[in-house]
Amino acid sequence: MSEALPIVEMRDISIEFPGVKALDGVDFRLFQGEVHALMGENGAGKSTLIKALTGVYKIDAGSIVIAGQARQFHGTGDAQSAGISTVYQEVNLVTNLSIGENVMLGHEVRSAFGVNWRATHKAATEALARLGLEELDTHQQLSTLSIAMQQLVAISRAMAIQAKVLILDEPTSSLDAAEVEGLFRVIRSLRDQGVAILFVSHFLDQIYAISDRVTILRNGRYEGEYPIRELDRHALISKMIGKDLSALSSLGGNRRVDQRDYAAEAPLLAAKGLGRRGSIEPTDLDIHHGEVVGFAGLLGSGRTELARLLYGADRADEGEVTLHGKRVDLKNPADGLGRRIAFSTENRRDEGIIADLTVRENMILALQAERGWSRPIPRKEQDELVEKYITALNVRPADPNRLIRNLSGGNQQKVLLGRWLATKPELLILDEPTRGIDVGAKAEIQEAVAELAEDGVSVVFISSELEEVVRLSERIVVLKDHQKIGEIVNGPGVTAQEVVDVIAAHGVEAAAQSGIIDAEEGLHANSAANTNGHPLDLTEEHS
Amino acid sequence: MSTVARSSWLRDLVHKPFFWGLIAILALLFLNVLKDPNYLAVTVNPVNGNLVGNLVDILRASAPILMVAVGMSLVIATGGIDLSVGSVMAVSGAVAMVFMKNAGQSDSIGVALGAIGLALLVSAILGVVNGVLVAYVGLQPFISTLIMMLAGRGIAKVITEGQNTSASNEPFRWIANGFLLGLPVVFLFAILIVAIVGFVVRRSALGLMIEAIGINPKASRMAGIRPSGLLLTVYILSAVLAGVAGIMSVGTVMTVDVSRTGYQIELDAILAVVIGGTSLSGGKFSIGGAVVGALLIATLDKTVVFLGISSSATPAFKAIVIVVLCLLQSERVRSWFVQRRKPPQVQLDQKPVPSKQEVAA
Numbered sequence: 069m070s071e072a073l074p075i076v077e078m079r080d081i082s083i084e085f086p087g088v089k090a091l092d093g094v095d096f097r098l099f100q101g102e103v104h105a106l107m108g109e110n111g112a113g114k115s116t117l118i119k120a121l122t123g124v125y126k127i128d129a130g131s132i133v134i135a136g137q138a139r140q141f142h143g144t145g146d147a148q149s150a151g152i153s154t155v156y157q158e159v160n161l162v163t164n165l166s167i168g169e170n171v172m173l174g175h176e177v178r179s180a181f182g183v184n185w186r187a188t189h190k191a192a193t194e195a196l197a198r199l200g201l202e203e204l205d206t207h208q209q210l211s212t213l214s215i216a217m218q219q220l221v222a223i224s225r226a227m228a229i230q231a232k233v234l235i236l237d238e239p240t241s242s243l244d245a246a247e248v249e250g251l252f253r254v255i256r257s258l259r260d261q262g263v264a265i266l267f268v269s270h271f272l273d274q275i276y277a278i279s280d281r282v283t284i285l286r287n288g289r290y291e292g293e294y295p296i297r298e299l300d301r302h303a304l305i306s307k308m309i310g311k312d313l314s315a316l317s318s319l320g321g322n323r324r325v326d327q328r329d330y331a332a333e334a335p336l337l338a339a340k341g342l343g344r345r346g347s348i349e350p351t352d353l354d355i356h357h358g359e360v361v362g363f364a365g366l367l368g369s370g371r372t373e374l375a376r377l378l379y380g381a382d383r384a385d386e387g388e389v390t391l392h393g394k395r396v397d398l399k400n401p402a403d404g405l406g407r408r409i410a411f412s413t414e415n416r417r418d419e420g421i422i423a424d425l426t427v428r429e430n431m432i433l434a435l436q437a438e439r440g441w442s443r444p445i446p447r448k449e450q451d452e453l454v455e456k457y458i459t460a461l462n463v464r465p466a467d468p469n470r471l472i473r474n475l476s477g478g479n480q481q482k483v484l485l486g487r488w489l490a491t492k493p494e495l496l497i498l499d500e501p502t503r504g505i506d507v508g509a510k511a512e513i514q515e516a517v518a519e520l521a522e523d524g525v526s527v528v529f530i531s532s533e534l535e536e537v538v539r540l541s542e543r544i545v546v547l548k549d550h551q552k553i554g555e556i557v558n559g560p561g562v563t564a565q566e567v568v569d570v571i572a573a574h575g576v577e578a579a580a581q582s583g584i585i586d587a588e589e590g591l592h593a594n595s596a597a598n599t600n601g602h603p604l605d606l607t608e609e610h611s
Numbered sequence: 612m613s614t615v616a617r618s619s620w621l622r623d624l625v626h627k628p629f630f631w632g633l634i635a636i637l638a639l640l641f642l643n644v645l646k647d648p649n650y651l652a653v654t655v656n657p658v659n660g661n662l663v664g665n666l667v668d669i670l671r672a673s674a675p676i677l678m679v680a681v682g683m684s685l686v687i688a689t690g691g692i693d694l695s696v697g698s699v700m701a702v703s704g705a706v707a708m709v710f711m712k713n714a715g716q717s718d719s720i721g722v723a724l725g726a727i728g729l730a731l732l733v734s735a736i737l738g739v740v741n742g743v744l745v746a747y748v749g750l751q752p753f754i755s756t757l758i759m760m761l762a763g764r765g766i767a768k769v770i771t772e773g774q775n776t777s778a779s780n781e782p783f784r785w786i787a788n789g790f791l792l793g794l795p796v797v798f799l800f801a802i803l804i805v806a807i808v809g810f811v812v813r814r815s816a817l818g819l820m821i822e823a824i825g826i827n828p829k830a831s832r833m834a835g836i837r838p839s840g841l842l843l844t845v846y847i848l849s850a851v852l853a854g855v856a857g858i859m860s861v862g863t864v865m866t867v868d869v870s871r872t873g874y875q876i877e878l879d880a881i882l883a884v885v886i887g888g889t890s891l892s893g894g895k896f897s898i899g900g901a902v903v904g905a906l907l908i909a910t911l912d913k914t915v916v917f918l919g920i921s922s923s924a925t926p927a928f929k930a931i932v933i934v935v936l937c938l939l940q941s942e943r944v945r946s947w948f949v950q951r952r953k954p955p956q957v958q959l960d961q962k963p964v965p966s967k968q969e970v971a972a
Contacts, residue, residue, distance in 0.1 A: 381833060405835035419833045424826045424894050429819055436816045437835035444816040487834065 073136055075100050075264045076121065076152075076233055081130035083116055085474075088465060090116040093130070094290045096283055098233060103255060103265045105275045105296065108285035109308055109478070109506035114268055117285065118235055121266075122154050123147035135232070153231035155222045157238040161210055163218075168192035168206030171225045195228040196221070198261075199254045216247035220254060227258070234258065235266045240274055244366075252278050270506060272301055284308055305507055333357070334393060336526050337409075337495055339378065341387035347373035349551035350387050355495060358524040360517065362541030362558075364534055364567045370550040371530050372414060375497045378528070379411035380404035405438050410488035414500035414530070420484050421472050427483050428454045428468035435490045457486030462512055478509030485513065489520075496520060497528040502536065514540060534564035546570045628888020629900035631939045632907050635886075635932065639907075639914045646918060661790040665913065670794075673909030674801035675700070675856035677902060679876055680883035681805050682849030684901040685812070687884050689845055690825045690893030691745060691752030696853040696880060698763025699737050700873025703730040703857030705767040708867040711778035723782040731854045737763065738850025742843035760877070767869040777866040787862025797859050804855065808848070809898040818896075821845065825893030879908045882933055907936075 076098035083091040091113045098104050108114050119125045121132070123141030132139050134150045141147050161170045168189040169176075177187035189206045196204055199220055210218060219239055226234055236255070240248050255278060259265055267279055275282065276296060284291040284307045291307050299307075335354040343350035348370040355361050363371040376382040378389065380398030389396055391407055398404050404411065413419040422430055431454050432445055439445065445453075454468045461482040463475075472480055481501060488496055498517065502510040517527055517540055531537050537544060544556040546567060553574045556562060624630060643650040643665070653664035679696045686693045707726040714722045737759060744755035789796040812818040823831040824838050832838060856876070861867045885891060886907055887900020911932055915925050938944045 400837065401833050402835045402837045411833065413833055418827070419829050422823050422827045422830055422834075425819075425823065429823075433819070433823060433831075433836070434834045436819065437831075437837075439816075441816040441820050441841070444814065491835075 072099065074098055074133075075135050077133040078117075078121065079131050079133075081117065081120055081132070082128050083120060083125055084128050088288075090288055091120065091127075092288045094285065094288070095293075096121075096290075097293065098264045098266060100232070100264050101259055101262045102280045103259050103267050103278050105279035105282040106266060106268050106285070107275065107282055107304065107308055108291075109508050112285040112308070112506075113288040114285060115237070115476075116288075118154070118237060118266070118268070121147065121233075122152060122235065148229060148231075151230065151232035152235065153226035153229060153233065154235040154237065155219070155226050155239060161218060161222055161225070163209075163211040165210060166207050167196075167204055167210050167213070167221055170210050170221055171195050171206070171228055173225070175228055191228070192224075195224045198227060198258075199224050200257065214247075216243045216250065219243065219251065223254065223258075227263075231263065233264045233266065235268075237268045238270070239267075240269055240271060248274065272304070275304075276301075308507060336392065337378070338390045339387060340390075342374075342377055342384050342389060343386045344373065344377060344382055344384050347382065347550065348377065351552045353545065353552070355526050355528065357494075357526060358521050359543065360521045360527045360529055360541045362537035362544040363528060363530040363547060364537045364544050365547035365571065366532075369547040370552075371547045372499055373550065374547065374552070375411065375499055375528060375530060378404070378495075379409055379497055381411060381413075402437065405434060405491060408492065408494040409497070410434070410491055410493035410495070411497040412484055412488055412499060412501055414503065416477065416480060416484065421480050423473035424471060426469050427458070427463070427472050427475070430472045430483055431457060431468075431486045431490060434487050438491060453490055454486075457483075457489060461486055461516060478505035481505055481513065482509065485516065493525060495526045495528070497530075499530045500532065501529075502531060502533070534567050538562060538564050538567065546574075548574055627900070628897060629886065629903040631936055632886045632900070632903040634939075635936050636903070636907050636910050639910050639932070643914055643917055650917070655793070659790070660793055662793045665917070667795060669906070669909050669913050670798040672913060673906050674795075674797040675860045675873075676876065676879055676883060676905040676908050677801045677805060678852045678856035678859070679849075679880040680887075680901040680905040680908075681808055681898055682852035683877075683880040684884045684887065684889050684896045684898060685821060685845045686752070686849045687881070687889055687891060688821045688825045688893055688896035689842055690828065691842070691845075692756065692881070692891075693741065693846065693849045693853075694753065694756040694877050695737065695741060695759035695763055696849065696856070697873035697876040698760045698767070699734050699850050699853040700857035700860055700876065701767040701867070701869050702737060702763050702770065703734045703854035704861035704867040704872045705770040705776065705869055706730040706733045707783070707858055708776040708778050708861060708865075709770055711780045711783065712776060718779075718781040720782045723780050723786075726780070726783060727858055730858055731851055734850045734854025734857070735847055737766075738847035739843070741850060742846035745846060746839040746842035764869060767867070767872075771867060771869055773869075775866055775868045779865055783858075783862055784865055787859050797862075800855075801859070804852070805898065805902060808852075812898065817841075817844075822895055825896075880905075883908050886933070886936060 074097040076096070078094065078096040081091050081094045081096070082089065094113065094117060096106075096117060106114050106117065116125065120127050120141075123144045123146050126141070132141065134152070139146070139150055141150075162173070165173070169192075171192040172188045172195075175191075176183040176185075177191055178184065179187070192206045193202060193204075196202060196206070201217075201220060201224065204217075204221075210221065213221065223234070223236070223239075239251060243251060252274075255265060255267070267275070269275055279296050281293060282296050282299065282304070283293045284304070286308060333356060336357050337353075337355045339351060339353040341350040341352065342348075351374055353374075363375065365371045373382070377384045377398070380400050380403045383399055389398060391409075396403070396407055398407075398409075401411070417423075422433065425433075428450060432450050435453075436445055451468070457463070458466045458468065463479050463482045463486070465475075472483060475483065485498075485501065501513050501517075505513075514536070517529060521527055529537060529540050538558065542558050544558060544562075544567060545552055546554045546556065548571050554570045556567065556570065624633075640651065650665055653662050653666055655661070656663050679700070683693055683696065707730040710726040710729055711722055714725070741756055741759055744750045744758075745752050748755075785796060786800065787797050791799055812821070820831070820836050820841055823834070823836060824841060828838060853873070857873060860872055881891075883904030884896075884901050886904035887897050887902070889896040889900060911929055915928055920928050
């Protein structure tokens, strides 16, 4: 990295919110033609720093120098005119406008008679061409594109204003391996064009694959800036969480030791031919007391759909569920909850948190719903319950009266976990409980799952990270293309690779059966599963 | 009260969403005082010991709006709306009047109670229809209650056979026109009912669940809340409260005019709720705010009459007052005045606005 003048230099930045110092004397530098990763746990201040740089928040102390000029941002418009552009995690585009309109929205080419659409679409095509997307028809409606392509359109929209600095906040969280590779090609080509790129992601492999340097934050403070080559993963994670990783590493493999004779005991829950048209083929499944059952499969394999049927979030249209040997009809979530089943959704924002309610209200909600509105939980009991789970799950900040919307993602997830634990479930279904959250919170949630199983709670654990599923589960149910394709009893020899092999082999078999003898599908599934499973696996590397 | 305690109490008040509603009420009263310095005078009627004065009239007039606004605030909190309240008032009034007329010109309490019971029962049934359409059929609240708004007046006309119907019954009249301890009975009733509703909603978990549904219906369902039953309850409650308002409203003149009783009160109620700081998009609600809003609407109505504003200009005058109020409530507009950019989170350390000591007094 040449020691030229940085294009962005933030010095001694402090931002305070009521009661919290979100950033405390943070320095940050960004050079032209580099990809710079910003790392830290949830709540470390990454988002706050980005928002300071994009003019969303006003800084309380410190200075921002852009291309040698001191700047005071009074809004996102100021930052944009200084050449700073952002693409957020959730794509902020208008899906029912055309691709070209989205790229040029607010920057349409104007003539004497209003917008010159022909020139606008031409400019959009040029902007897209810069990312190698010239084959896109700019008149097509945006909603016809995949999420990954929409992400690229969002980037070309960000670049349409001649941005010198491009901020990508978790751009890869909903992309598959091939799509990530496509995105990285675009990022590299922009970097080579001299754009300074700030990249935020929770996937360590991606950080190592794409970035040149990294800045680490912890608890709102600056931990340091390093060339990525000089910092190995162990050191990076230690700096992020500020403690050793032994707690995390010791967790691995414990669960798979105790072998059980499943045939001998009556299951807690048994599903027979349980299915729902269009989402999951009829499935047989047993879940035993105190057992962690992993659902492994790619996104869209039917793992979430199956879990939703077990809770009653969706209604099955065939098959039956027996619980404690008795047949139950799960019509809605309240039915599931009433039978001591809890389901933590993968869609935290839309189906999990009630954003405008406090941590306390969010935590007691399910328990209260189960009791009914006429039997309120006494305030004292609420306080004890909330206090208990805030401490047990290490929710930060530990303030029960804060609105949950003001917590970081990982801490929201912990509050939701507390919500379900408060109902004392016999079966806890966790759908992607660790997605998009940092290493520390992830380890805490994994530990909590292991402890629950020790206490006799049955857990269904769903995750895209196969290593995580293998580490925690006693049995692994493998799903593919909306059906259960196999079940693996976990043991010392079982690895994520074996799960991947099951998924891959099934593809080949299916292809062979249907007469198309071609192993390509299997190979493809293999590589996709690999990448889905790899982020942040610590045990495999350090134990 | 120590000065510290007082200033923090005042600070809380200033931050209530309905603070500007209170200010508006004071401003309107002040406007009236400008016209007649004795406007605020409350005297005791030497004959029967009742309080007499414009303020007492305002309290009395606010009772029906109070009822409707409290019900409306719960419906709006669930993310819905109830346009049928005015029509339910007409139906309730019609049922009560026809019942008493058919019972003969008696002054018995039994007849009055029968009329009230039947009127509230019919109102509740209309609420059930609203609630079923919204919660079980899944129609949009706007459409469901719009249907009931149109159908309700028709039902009232059928009940009264299209005639303005009068009856006489002293106990029934007393509810709307009587005095107790010097205060209008109708206002005491209204406050009592509001207090009961507020107590039940906040002391049980009903309020929490209504807010949860209003903020995020999907997540609430996933948390095990059964929204249908709650929605049904809320629409029934709104209709029953509208029924009470109908009884209060027809009791004043002991006549039901099916085309005028409760006419456009849904708009007044929605305004009262909004002035009270409940967002039309649902979620957090404030019953105290709805009370302030209802009092403001009543004050506004009386002021329009008192100032002699021509009836054709009345809607425009109301509109101006409400627009100004909404502007004052808007964070954005206020920040223009404060001339200071705020961080996007709740401010805890805002200074109390000076020169509002008279509010505390």
